[in-house]
Amino acid sequence: MGLSARPRRSRTVAAIAALLLGCTIALTAPALSTVRAEETSATAATKSIPSATEEPVPNTNTAPASSPQIETPGNGQFIGSNRTTVSGSKAAGQEIQLLSPRGGDPLCIVDDSSTSWSCNNVYLQNGPTITLRVVVTGTPGLSDEIGVAVLGAPTVLGGLTASESNGWVRGTGHPQATVTASLPNNDTCTSQVDGSGAWACLFSGTLTNGSREVTANQLASFSRPSSSNSSKPVTIVFDVTEPDAPVLTAPSAGAQVPVVGTQYTGTGETGATVTVFAGAYSVCSASVTAGSWSCTAGGVAAGSYSVIAVQKDIAGNVGPGSTPLSVSYVAETTPTPTESASATPSVTPTPSPAASSSPRGAAAFPAPTAEPSPTRRPGTSAPDAEAAEPEAAAGASAFPGQWNDPTRFAAAIGPTGNGSPFPLLQAGLLALGALLLIAVPLRLLAGTISRSRGGRPLRALPSLAGRNRVREEFEVAPTVRLNRWLRGGAALLAAATFVMLSGPVVDQPAYLRLLVAVTIGLVLVNAVGILVPLWWSSRVLRLRGTVTFLPRYLLLIAAAAIASRLFDVHPALLFGLLGSVTLTTRANTPGPGGAQPQRPSAAQRGQLAAVRVSALAAVAALAWSLGSLLPAATDFATSLAAETGNTIVLAAIGSAVLILVPIGHTSGRRILAWSPVLWTGLTVVSCGILFAALAPMVEQWQSEGIGMALWIAAATFAALCASAWVWQRFVAPSQR
Structure with a gap:
């Protein structure tokens, strides 16, 4: 007997089920591949980091991780420059970072296959303990750290001006450090840096005119006995010759000038500053341009004064005074409309000591105080005596605000400034x-x-007022009683x-x-x-x-x-x-032997x-x-x-x-x-x-x-x- 055929319906159902299964596999394949990739990555990561219960699997393909080392400079070493080289060793293939002591971006990053590293020309600030730290990127636990003392060279800015000097030099440095400036002939001068970082010193050796290179180094309390490196040479033109006396051409000797405003003119050394003195008072100042100078001032009290002019050159040298001229300052009696219309604020003279003729006098001339002088309206008559009294009194007041001026006793005592080196x-x-x-x-x-x-x-001291003489030496003992x-x-x-x-x-x-x-x-x-x-x-x-x-x-x-x-x-x-x-001695209470003095x-x-x-x-x-x-x-x-x-x-x-x-x-x-x-x-x-x-x-x-x-x-x-x-x-x- 032959086999019977399957029913047509069952074959149809099977075909439909196979088609649905194929569509499902096609749709889910990309997702399954993504999941497998994530699982693979997670598994790899899990294998690379040993768990608390699993023994780590040694990686025979890479060298074991090690900390980088700082070899130069050495720990505790003194560095006499703000720019230096830091170097050391690391594992091959490591990326290391030299961190900045002040925070922020690293000083340098080294990423190569070498087993040594070097960071050149890195900047370090001054200080007794500057921390240098090198770490492996992404692994802060792999690091090395040292401490160094840093004191960089000071700077030389110039003389009293940027390029010329009468012997003084100035610059900047570490606060409270001692700066030594040097010339090529080994002449030196020293100065202490103030709290703002400024210093200045005077070369007092056999200094002559000419251009010279000046260098400086500094010594701080934390660097002793080592000093910083020398600064870069700065060329300064030294001028130690005092200028000649200026010439005062106006007013002339014996002239009568108004107290409300007078023009002073003359000749001098180009670039110098001329100051005019009437008696002991500084009247006005002017710069010499093309060999001549001119300034205008008023407010001098009526009277006769010896007028001189003194000039200070660009380097700061002060020369002798000009030939004194006797000038009479008088009050005007009849003002003209032109004078009233052109009246300008005058300069009130200020008292000033006689100018020093020292070629190295660094003191500047007294700055005149600008004050508007009293003027009269056009058409008014001459001022009477009562109206002139306040003006004369103002001119005669030599020291305005003198009751409020502090004296030497008002200066603070003790160490000079905060952080003074005098402990x-x-x-x-x-x-x-x-x-x-x-x-x-x-x-x-x-x-x-x-x-x-x-x-x-x-x-300790001898007796005074005749107390070393006994009363018997006098025929009549003197008795002088004064109210205590x-x-x-x-x-x-x-x-x-x-x-x-x-x-x-x-x-x-x-x-x-x-x-x-x-x-x-x-x-x-x-x-x-x-x-x-x-x-x-x-x-x-x-x-x-x-x-x-x-x-x-x-x-x-x-x-x-x-x-x-x-x-x-x-x-x-x-x-x-x-x-x-x-x-003083006093008696005790009576005892067996009577009252005894205590x-x-x-x-x-x-x-x-x-x-x-x-x-x-x-x-x-x-x-x-x-x-x-x-x-x-x-x-x-x-x-x-x-x-x-x-x-x-x-x-x-x-x-x-x-x-x-x-x-x-x-x-x-x-x-x-x-x-x-x-x-x-x-x-x-x-x-x-x-x-x-x-x-x-x-x-x-x-x-x-x-x-x-x-x-x-x-x-x-x-x-x-x-x-x-x-x-x-x-x-x-x-x-x-």
């Missing part, structure tokens, strides 16, 4: 040197002299005058204000030096204290002021005390002296702190406050240091006899505050080389005192 540590070292080389040797010398005189103490307030006031005024004269004084009303400020300051210093010990003696020691006026203290005040003036010590070294506080012990005297010195040092520190909070001295009130505060600081700490000297019957001698340790501490602290206040003067002495000479002199003095003490104490007794 407190250096002040402490100077104080320790003063203790070991001056105070202690003085004590040894005083003891040696006292023993050689049979035990009689050495007086009158005597104290006169002494205070004399002391204030001496203190004020410790600096330059000119005939300006501002110095009357300074006298008031100094008087107030001395009153406060003496109040602290007297009232605090009196309170301590009565409340703590339970003893009676008396105030003694000491005329010899006026000699100390005068000596300190004269020394400050002679040696130009600024801020000044001052002494401001006028008296002292002593403990004499102050050496410990009580030393304690009172220590309180006195501590009070003076404390008020000096307090006044200094409060003074730093005051605004700058610009008017009468701020100038008075600054002058008073500075007087308190200088007089209080100067007095504390001087009375700590352990000779005679000073407070320092009493403190040393009671507690040498306390005397040492007070001396170091007081001298430290004093040297910190005198920081500008100490810095100047160091820059001029005077500091080393003073150290040598102090060491010599200490050696001589110690030798005298050893001889008198050990050698002389053995020879007897």
Whole structure:
């Protein structure tokens, strides 16, 4: 029997199902291929990063990852230029980045197959610790880091002008660094860079006219003893020859000129600046063009003046004055319409000292102050006497605003500017040197002299006013009694005058204000030096204290002021005390042997002296702190406050240091006899505050080389005192 055929319907269904299956596969094939590609990538990524439970599979086809290294410069190395080369090693094929210490874009990127890398001419800013870091791109964990000190060369900008100089050179550098400028003949000059980064110094050697190349390097505290590289040479034309005297052609000698406006003309050196002086007043200034100059000014008070002209060349050299001409300034009586219509603002003359004839005088001429002069309307009659008085008074006012002008005592004391290189540590070292080389040797010398005189103490100052004479020498003992307030006031005024004269004084009303400020300051210093010990003696020691006026203290005040003036010590070294506080003897309650007097012990005297010195040092520190909070001295009130505060600081700490000297019957001698340790501490602290206040003067002495000479002199003095003490104490007794 044969097989039966499949039904037609089942074949049709099968064909339709096969067609649908083929369409489905065709539609889903691209999606399946995409999914397989993603799965393949994910699987590869998963294999490349080992999981926490699987062991990483080492890749035998690539080298193991390693950190790059910085080999040049070395860690901690000093670099004397702002441009340098940084190089090192890395793995082959690594891309590395040298990061900038200031952030931002990398200094350089290296991407090659080499195992070494180098970044040339990269810029590094100045600083004691500049961090250099190299990393692998995309893998910050692979890195290396070092720290270097960088101090680049300063810049030389030129002389007083861009290209010419009378010996001065200027430029920029790292703040507070010391710049040394050099010439090809090895002449040098040094300067300290200020807080704004500017410096200037004067070549004081055998400098002659001509063009020379100037280079400079600098030395900072963090680079010592290494200096920066030298800067690029800058050619400067040096002109050290002073110009000839200019010629004043108008007005002529004996001429009468109006006070409202006068034209001055003459000849001079092309490019120079000529300033005209009428008496002591600067009248006007003009530049010399093509050998001639001209300027117009008015406002000079009526009278006869000697008129001269002085010129300063482009390099800054100031020449001698022209031939003096006697000119009479008169007030006009009948103004013409032309004069009234052409009246222009005039220049009010300002007082000026005589111009220096030094070829290297760098001071500029005083700038005239422009003020419109009073003019009359056309057709008006001549001014009467009352109307002329204000004009004459204005012309006679030599120092406008002089009551508000600050004096030298208004300048801030202490280190100059923020970030000054004069640290407190250096002040402490100077104080320790003063203790070991001056105070202690003085004590040894005083003891040696006292023993050689049979035990009689050495007086710090001789007695005054005949007190060294006994009353029996007079047939009638003189008795002079003055009111104590009158005597104290006169002494205070004399002391204030001496203190004020410790600096330059000119005939300006501002110095009357300074006298008031100094008087107030001395009153406060003496109040602290007297009232605090009196309170301590009565409340703590339970003893009676008396105030003694000491005329010899006026000699100390005068000596300190004269020394400050002679040696130009600024801020000044001052002494401001006028008296002292002593403990008096009083009777005790009656005992078995009767009432016994209670004499102050050496410990009580030393304690009172220590309180006195501590009070003076404390008020000096307090006044200094409060003074730093005051605004700058610009008017009468701020100038008075600054002058008073500075007087308190200088007089209080100067007095504390001087009375700590352990000779005679000073407070320092009493403190040393009671507690040498306390005397040492007070001396170091007081001298430290004093040297910190005198920081500008100490810095100047160091820059001029005077500091080393003073150290040598102090060491010599200490050696001589110690030798005298050893001889008198050990050698002389053995020879007897």
